[in-house]
Amino acid sequence: MxxxxxxxxxxxxxxxxxxxxxxxxxxxxxxxxxxVHLAVGRGELFGLLGPNGAGxxxxxxxxxxxLLPTSGTARILGYDVARDALEVRRRIGxxxxxxxxxxxxxxxxxxxxYFAELYGVEPREQLPRIQELLETVGLSGxxxxxxxxxxxxxxxxxxxxxxxxxxxxxxxxDEPSIGVDPAAARELRRVxxxxxxxxxxxxxxxxxxxxxDELCDRIAVIASGTLRAEGTPAxxxxxxxxxxxxxxxxxxxxxxxxxxxxxxxAGIEQATxxxxxxxxxxxVHARPSHGTHAAVLAALADLRTGKVTTRxxxxxxxxxxxxxxxxTGSA
Amino acid sequence: MTTxxxxxxxxxxxxxxFHGGGLSYRALFNWTTPPMFIGTLLVGPLFQIFxxxxxxxxxxxxxxxxxxxxxxxxxxSMPCVYGAIMAxxxxxxxxxxxxxxxxxxxxxxxxxxxxxPYAVNGLAVMTFMMLVGALVLGLTLPPSTLLGLxxxxxxxxxxxxxxxxxxxxxxxRIRDVYVISNAAFTLLILFxxxxxxxESMPGWMNAIGSFxxxxxxxxxxxxxxxxxxxxxxxxxxxxxVAVALGYAALAYGLLRFFEWRSRAxxxxxxx
Numbered sequence: 001m002x003x004x005x006x007x008x009x010x011x012x013x014x015x016x017x018x019x020x021x022x023x024x025x026x027x028x029x030x031x032x033x034x035x036v037h038l039a040v041g042r043g044e045l046f047g048l049l050g051p052n053g054a055g056x057x058x059x060x061x062x063x064x065x066x067l068l069p070t071s072g073t074a075r076i077l078g079y080d081v082a083r084d085a086l087e088v089r090r091r092i093g094x095x096x097x098x099x100x101x102x103x104x105x106x107x108x109x110x111x112x113x114y115f116a117e118l119y120g121v122e123p124r125e126q127l128p129r130i131q132e133l134l135e136t137v138g139l140s141g142x143x144x145x146x147x148x149x150x151x152x153x154x155x156x157x158x159x160x161x162x163x164x165x166x167x168x169x170x171x172x173x174d175e176p177s178i179g180v181d182p183a184a185a186r187e188l189r190r191v192x193x194x195x196x197x198x199x200x201x202x203x204x205x206x207x208x209x210x211x212x213d214e215l216c217d218r219i220a221v222i223a224s225g226t227l228r229a230e231g232t233p234a235x236x237x238x239x240x241x242x243x244x245x246x247x248x249x250x251x252x253x254x255x256x257x258x259x260x261x262x263x264x265x266a267g268i269e270q271a272t273x274x275x276x277x278x279x280x281x282x283x284v285h286a287r288p289s290h291g292t293h294a295a296v297l298a299a300l301a302d303l304r305t306g307k308v309t310t311r312x313x314x315x316x317x318x319x320x321x322x323x324x325x326x327x328t329g330s331a
Numbered sequence: 332m333t334t335x336x337x338x339x340x341x342x343x344x345x346x347x348x349f350h351g352g353g354l355s356y357r358a359l360f361n362w363t364t365p366p367m368f369i370g371t372l373l374v375g376p377l378f379q380i381f382x383x384x385x386x387x388x389x390x391x392x393x394x395x396x397x398x399x400x401x402x403x404x405x406x407x408s409m410p411c412v413y414g415a416i417m418a419x420x421x422x423x424x425x426x427x428x429x430x431x432x433x434x435x436x437x438x439x440x441x442x443x444x445x446x447x448p449y450a451v452n453g454l455a456v457m458t459f460m461m462l463v464g465a466l467v468l469g470l471t472l473p474p475s476t477l478l479g480l481x482x483x484x485x486x487x488x489x490x491x492x493x494x495x496x497x498x499x500x501x502x503x504r505i506r507d508v509y510v511i512s513n514a515a516f517t518l519l520i521l522f523x524x525x526x527x528x529x530e531s532m533p534g535w536m537n538a539i540g541s542f543x544x545x546x547x548x549x550x551x552x553x554x555x556x557x558x559x560x561x562x563x564x565x566x567x568x569x570x571x572v573a574v575a576l577g578y579a580a581l582a583y584g585l586l587r588f589f590e591w592r593s594r595a596x597x598x599x600x601x602x
Contacts, residue, residue: 017596064433065433066429067594067597068595089433089434089435090435092433094429094430094433098426100425100427101425101430103358103359103425103427104425105357105363106354106357106358111358113354114355114358117346117347117350117354118347118431119433120434122343123346162430
């Protein structure tokens with residue numbers, strides 16, 4: 001089967017039915033993914049960004065055959081995820097973040113040996129392939145230790161090695177760098193970049209905007225189960241480039257009333273606050289105008305303000321702007 | 332060329348069943364450490380033999396041999412029932428079930444291979460019980476019975492492990508499957524005929540027991556030691572094999588069904 005697209009999804013949707021209580025059961029249907037369209041080319045690194053509960057993992061589970069779509073279709077390298085699950089599984093790898101998902105009592109080597117069997121790696125290729133992957137992810141020399149003694153970063157590397165055992169053409173990385181220290185996260189990014197350079201198609205979900213900005217060829221932002229925007233990192237940033245981004249250091253606690261006052265101010269699209277050490281940093285996205293600076297300070301007049309800076313919009317600004325509904329649509 | 336490819340496919344299948352099964356045993360069986368293995372699989376069942384021998388002697392229900400043969404076979408239920416359940420249920424504990432279900436390989440080989448180490452373990456436990464029990468109770472094991480004994484043990488271990496796998500399949504759907512395993516273990520003590528002479532059991536108990544593992548194996552073993560003919564022993568063993576195949580089919584069907592349900596209904600927290 002030949003197609004230029006590695007991942008295709010048309011109107012992909014998935015709902016869950018939940019039930020609570022026994023005597024008077026309460027039934028609820030949750031629409032986790034609502035009509036997602038995706039088209040990811042071969043060899044592309046595609047990012048799927050979104051807040052917790054946005055539908056990222058559900059989308060990935062439908063694409064990797066662990067879940068059947070409620071409606072819509074999806075194909076991996078031309079194979080339908082519902083009808084040709086075995087063909088899809090032969091061609092994909094799945095790496096997820098977190099501490100679980102490995103056999104704690106086994107060594108890394110035995111974990112990989114077992115999954116090499118499960119994923120159909122030829123017996124004579126298993127050990128050389130495992131050694132190669134241990135080298136790639138930086139676990140050589142530690143492979144005979146039990147996984148229960150591994151750090152989060154080492155586990156994550158082992159997850160990646162497992163996902164690559166059978167040389168998948170398409171790799172799903174579901175928050176692979178969650179909880180990993182910066183040095184290990186950088187190593188992971190290097191491994192992912194090398195994979196893509198080698199022709200592997202990667203679909204990555206992450207909460208780290210810098211990671212997505214550095215790695216992804218294209219990004220889709222998903223929220224409440226629907227795609228809100230799609231484009232290259234530069235295209236997404238361009239959406240908010242027309243806005244000024246002001247950061248104001250405040251030496252008192254910023255309350256919701258201050259943010260509301262800012263949002264009610266003419267010309268201000270978005271206002272958020274983040275605590276950084278002993279100061280609160282208020283970030284304001286505003287339409288360019290001569291009075292913005294003064295209007296922002298006026299809204300925070302009852303607080304002790306410090307340094308005010310204007311900076312270039314980042315992917316995070318674009319992401320927040322899309323999630324909060326300030327900008328939508330394709331780039 | 333075709334012969335080579337068939338041979339290669341067969342060797343890969345055997346490798347998945349045996350090598351994969353062995354690795355999964357080490358990964359998922361909770362009682363592989365020496366204290367757990369000795370305490371749970373050897374010492375506990377041995378005391379169970381002595382307990383029932385004592386009850387038999389006190390109440391004049393049956394002789395020592397009756398309880399030794401029955402409970403030696405029953406001892407296989409510890410590694411086989413609990414172990415085969417752990418072979419599935421612990422996948423949930425480690426969060427590895429999703430990674431296993433993503434395998435494109437035969438479910439029969441993956442899950443069937445997992446049963447084999449527990450059957451071998453059960454075989455070892457039964458042998459230990461028989462040897463130590465006979466030694467302590469001063470009973471003899473005539474050489475003429477050894478071949479038949481080995482046959483009964485192999486069939487009993489496989490049958491019990493497949494019963495365990497069928498219960499373990501429920502773990503794909505049910506979180507607290509060990510409640511079921513505890514009940515199943517007690518069920519075997521009661522209905523297998525290990526501790527109650529079948530002739531003193533009501534018909535309905537015998538009927539239930541005949542659909543459970545070990546019932547016919549214990550019957551075969553007692554027939555063997557009573558000097559019955561090879562044909563008589565094997566007629567009981569064939570029934571035990573039929574029970575084993577029934578549980579194998581049930582286990583496979585349940586595992587496939589729950590896997591499909593987990594995809595269709597998102598019924599499983601696979602990751």
